[in-house]
Amino acid sequence: MQQATPLPHFPQFPEPELQRELREHGQLRRFRAGDIVQEAGRYVRMVPLIVSGSLKVSRPAEDGSELFLYYLEPGESCTMTFSCCLADRPSEVHAVAESDTTILVLPRRVIDEWMPRYRSWRNFVLTSYDRRLRELVRTIDDVSFHQLDDRLLGYLRKRGQLSPDGTVHASHREIAEDLHVSREAVSRLLKGLERHGRVILARNRISLREL
């Protein structure tokens, strides 16, 4: 039986029948900040729909480090999951709950089954591919063409937006790992930003002063 609390609303799926199916086949899962949601190399059996919170997706490197790729935010699903489910291959990325996060998980067969049946679902899947592909391309040219200071600012902005208080909760080491640079480089850049009043630093805390 389902609880009194109505399952989260996904306005992008207007068809009542689809809403009903979401309710019927979906299962709510909660993760606390830091929980591993998907390990790289493991097979994916479920399709996640982010209800609240966010997931941090990164690409593990050979040497055990990771390069941050993107966040999954409410209303989104994971394109990588679609790919993996359709091709029946293990995940190539790693997902960790960035904050406390609620996800609606669906059995993977729904990807195929709902595509021809529900226009909004089909649109959702395709749009998801489109968006993620664009974002990945952006990440690539970010890495190859942008200077570290720009990358750092972009990173802080994104993380700031996701944080309820607009403050990035992370150590310099953690940021350095995400951006694949040395911790010292991050420390020095942040210090510089602080001198210019662009940022307020505290231990494990960075608040960006935009505008």
Added chain:
DNA sequence: ACATTAAGTGATT
């Protein structure tokens, strides 16, 4: 008080 972890910085490559 002591140990551990985070951050700041100069020097070297």
Added chain:
DNA sequence: AATCACTTAATGT
């Protein structure tokens, strides 16, 4: 920009 070496500051036990 990476690495090393070292210092200083904040936090945990």
